[in-house]
Amino acid sequence: AKGRGRNNFQFFTHELNRLANERLTVETAMRGALERDEFDVHYQPKVDHRRRIIGVEALARWFHPELGTVTPDRFIPIAEEAGLILPLTTAILRRAFAAARQWNRERQTPLRLAVNLSPQLFLGEDIVPHIAGLLSEAQLPASLVELEITENVFLGDGERAIAILRGFKALGCSLAMDDFGTGYSSLGYLRRFPLDIIKIDRSLVTGIEHEGDEAMIARAAISLGQSLLKTVVAEGVENQAQFDFLREQGCDEFQGYLLSRPLPYADFARLLDAETDR
Numbered sequence: 001a002k003g004r005g006r007n008n009f010q011f012f013t014h015e016l017n018r019l020a021n022e023r024l025t026v027e028t029a030m031r032g033a034l035e036r037d038e039f040d041v042h043y044q045p046k047v048d049h050r051r052r053i054i055g056v057e058a059l060a061r062w063f064h065p066e067l068g069t070v071t072p073d074r075f076i077p078i079a080e081e082a083g084l085i086l087p088l089t090t091a092i093l094r095r096a097f098a099a100a101r102q103w104n105r106e107r108q109t110p111l112r113l114a115v116n117l118s119p120q121l122f123l124g125e126d127i128v129p130h131i132a133g134l135l136s137e138a139q140l141p142a143s144l145v146e147l148e149i150t151e152n153v154f155l156g157d158g159e160r161a162i163a164i165l166r167g168f169k170a171l172g173c174s175l176a177m178d179d180f181g182t183g184y185s186s187l188g189y190l191r192r193f194p195l196d197i198i199k200i201d202r203s204l205v206t207g208i209e210h211e212g213d214e215a216m217i218a219r220a221a222i223s224l225g226q227s228l229l230k231t232v233v234a235e236g237v238e239n240q241a242q243f244d245f246l247r248e249q250g251c252d253e254f255q256g257y258l259l260s261r262p263l264p265y266a267d268f269a270r271l272l273d274a275e276t277d278r
């Protein structure tokens with residue numbers, strides 16, 4: 001038995017080493033990609049109940065010549081641990097802000113741009129002036145920008161998080177609670193924090209068309225958002241039955257593969273051009 005334990009231990013440390021090496025490989029590649037400005041952004045439209053495009057979410061993309069496509073679910077946590085989340089976010093926002101300025105130049109009704117902010121960014125005090133700087137650099141009005149946060153921003157210093165959120169509001173940005181319905185903390189923050197938008201998580205949308213428990217939970221989340229006078233957005237809408245259900249329940253905005261996948265800039269621009277009513 002002793003021998004077996006030893007073997008397990010060796011296997012375990014070997015596995016840990018392998019994982020650590022793999023992480024380090026991604027981290028090193030990420031530093032290079034940041035230096036060469038290789039992070040890309042895809043754009044996923046958000047539509048109203050009549051399916052008109054009213055906004056867009058910027059989503060980070062990374063293709064590395066040797067590692068291949070690395071998904072944000074993988075590289076965002078590594079960026080956070082490696083202290084690279086600020087330079088990465090800066091690169092993403094620069095691109096997205098420039099893109100939004102470009103397409104809004106040609107539109108009568110401007111599109112709102114949503115970007116994702118990691119909770120880590122709330123630990124440094126100067127994130128508000130930093131984003132203000134990026135906005136003025138791009139000459140993009142703050143009123144067109146929605147900042148998507150998750151309730152993890154409240155896990156640390158809640159008072160500090162509130163102060164930062166108020167700073168963003170003072171700039172003129174809107175605030176969205178992302179992944180709503182997946183967290184564990186109390187719902188108290190919905191009253192206490194200056195949120196404008198609630199994004200119902202995809203996991204609550206999956207299966208709602210079958211009128212089971214899923215439908216009940218989604219309905220409750222939507223009506224909670226409504227009674228707090230927030231704009232309610234549903235994400236991960238994949239089929240017409242889900243869209244119809246969510247619209248009947250009073251969702252304001254919809255996002256998901258049914259409407260469009262996240263698209264490279266050129267494809268998204270073409271989609272906007274193809275829209276007749278603008």
Ligand code: C2E
Pocket residue numbers: 044058059060071072073076089092116117118178179202235236237238255256257258262
């Ligand atoms: P998220 O903010 O909740 O973004 C929605 C995710 O769902 C995106 O995955 C999107 O491509 C995907 N999605 C959209 N519609 C559908 C659908 O109908 N069905 C399904 N199955 N999926 C759908 P993506 O782009 O892989 O991003 C994953 C997560 O990575 C994001 O989740 C967000 O938390 C994070 N992320 C992406 N870009 C950034 C960024 O620039 N900064 C930060 N901090 N996080 C980011």
Ligand code: CA
Pocket residue numbers: 057116148178
């Ligand atoms: Ca998001």
Ligand code: CA
Pocket residue numbers: 178179199201202235
């Ligand atoms: Ca989300």
Ligand code: CA
Pocket residue numbers: 179201202
């Ligand atoms: Ca999500």
